Amino acid sequence: MKGKPSQCDLLLQHLKEHGSITGAEAFEKLGIYRLSARIADLRAEGYVIETQYKHKKNSKGEDVHYGEYILHS
Template sequence: MTQTERVIKHLKEYGSITPLEAIREYGITRLGARIWDLRDLGYDIETQTETSKNRFGEKTSYAKYVLKGGVKNESLQRHR
């Protein structure tokens, strides 16, 4: 299974994914690139900015990618 296939499977199962989840669960360090690939295939994925505190108690922001629907153009769907 490719990284892109793992990401879309995760999005379909859980609805969203963060970079930390991608690293921990799948060893994917370039989640943004995989999201770009999925968008290029027609998937409707929204980027939301989340905020939290890091291990030093400092405020930090990160991306959360949310699957908004299926594929905008079904003819583009290659990953199931």
């Protein structure tokens, strides 16, 4: 019997299916709180993952900055 998938497995599957992910998506959809650590793990395995920094306004009208991670094949 196979155990449950690791956070890296879940993250890699998401990146392959959707191409990118943000910290909010990782927490809400995958239950991953420390996304940057899992991205570092995947990069150490040889995956090429780009970080793009984004800016937008939150629901309070405040400027927020966040990273979006993009998988390159």
